[in-house]
Amino acid sequence: MLDTMMPFLTDNFANAASTHPFGISAHEAVKTARQQVADLLGCETHELVFTSGATEAINLAIKGVAENYSSKGKHIITVQTEHKAVLDVCVYLEKRGYEVTYLPVQPDGLLDLAVLQAAIRPDTILVSVMLVNNETGVIQPIEQIADIAHEAGAFFMTDATQAVGKLPIDVDKYNIDLLAFSGHKFYGPKGVGGLFVRQRRPNKVKLEALLHGGGHERGLRSGTLNVPGIVGIGKAAELARLEMAGAKETGTPERQRIESLRNKLETALLTIPGTRINGSPSNRLYNATNIYFENCDSDALIMGLEGIAVSNGSACTAASIDPSHVLLTMGLTEIEAFSCLRFSLGRFNTEADVVATVDAIKGVVEELRALV
Known part of the structure; x- marks a missing residue:
């Protein structure tokens, strides 16, 4: 390009x-x-x-x-x-x-x-x-x-x-x-x-x-x-x-590759107690997931992740101190909405990225919950 x-x-x-x-x-x-x-x-x-x-x-x-x-x-x-x-x-x-x-x-x-x-x-x-x-x-x-x-x-x-x-x-x-x-x-x-x-x-x-x-x-x-x-x-x-329309050299369409990575990330993160997916698990884009982490402030989670880019809402409202209006509309409480992370995967992500992200998040979640 x-x-x-x-x-x-x-x-x-x-x-x-x-x-x-x-x-x-x-x-x-x-x-x-x-x-x-x-x-x-x-x-x-x-x-x-x-x-x-x-x-x-x-x-x-x-x-x-x-x-x-x-x-x-x-x-x-x-x-x-x-x-x-x-x-x-x-x-x-x-x-x-x-x-x-x-x-x-x-x-x-x-x-x-x-x-x-x-x-x-x-x-x-x-x-x-x-x-x-x-x-x-x-x-x-x-x-x-x-x-x-x-x-x-x-x-x-x-x-x-x-x-x-x-x-x-x-x-x-x-x-x-x-x-x-x-x-x-x-x-x-x-x-x-x-x-x-x-x-x-x-x-x-x-x-x-x-x-x-x-x-x-x-x-x-x-x-x-x-x-x-x-x-x-x-x-x-x-x-x-x-x-x-086509496929990569591996013969696997890029959409399937990214969706597979998303699913691996999601499956691993949902083994953490007190987690769940926000939004329909069947009617959603293949590269994204939004996950609730009980008793974990999302800002604290993000600050603890070195070299990993995730978000707790829309990037266009990143400066806002308000909870996500999307999650509140879906019925989450303010405390719950402040305990969610959005993950997006793309063309340049690998399985190694997924493993590193899961390991990092599990560590930060454990540290944050130990403080409660």
Whole structure:
């Protein structure tokens, strides 16, 4: 990926909107990247808007729908376990006269479709439900959710940041109208992401822009394009698509290898007394697990793990002193929510990493419980 980006970091600094030969070269590179991302999502190239990441994409999607379809209604539905990028935008819109329904989830983290069905109204303009939860890995049934939204004449949006590049996604198969993603979640560069905006009937979406100034990205995101970042996310998208479709030299698809490592990690950690999985064990992403450790403060656990990167919530709220809103919504107490760790495995993890992590955590848990 870096090799693909380097020419635009060292030799060609041109604006992709320029008409001189250097600008045309940059434009062609962006065009290629747009096709690579479109192939990953199963969409058309003109339905992609490149952004600085999922947070900006989410803001553009929700605010754009709210402003452009307010004549139909001002009711939005989302879920209490969404990423803060979604929840904070909804709070912002509530202050401006919109009504937002925040649906609860069941103890396993899954949305009850009957609850959604009961909440939707004739004036609902948008239903926003994330595909994969960023803390628990729980996968929501978005195809059925989209059907419920469309039956009521509302658009369906999903924050697919944790899923793109890891799970096969086809925006037509899942009836998605808006989809946000970030490049760094599938080994692309940080600071670049995008938004899929359906431009085909029957659910063609028209958004109001957040940024104005030059009419870039079909008028939806003005500003000089981040050519190196876009080229990087394009290559990352291509590699992710090929990896999901093919196999490594061992003959084992990468997904199966990572899932096997996750399962070994999880099985070993669950032998520790007073532990359990948070979220549905069957409807979740293959690389993630969220585990409760009784009588162990998660911050203390993390501080005791030298050279091992785990988290106790979303990285985007790492500075927060509040317990995870996701775990609280799933029914955990505040004390329990402060005693959980999120583990994510990826392309570069090995079995040796799993063994070292298990040994380290068992040691720290034993030390912490001895203090109680």
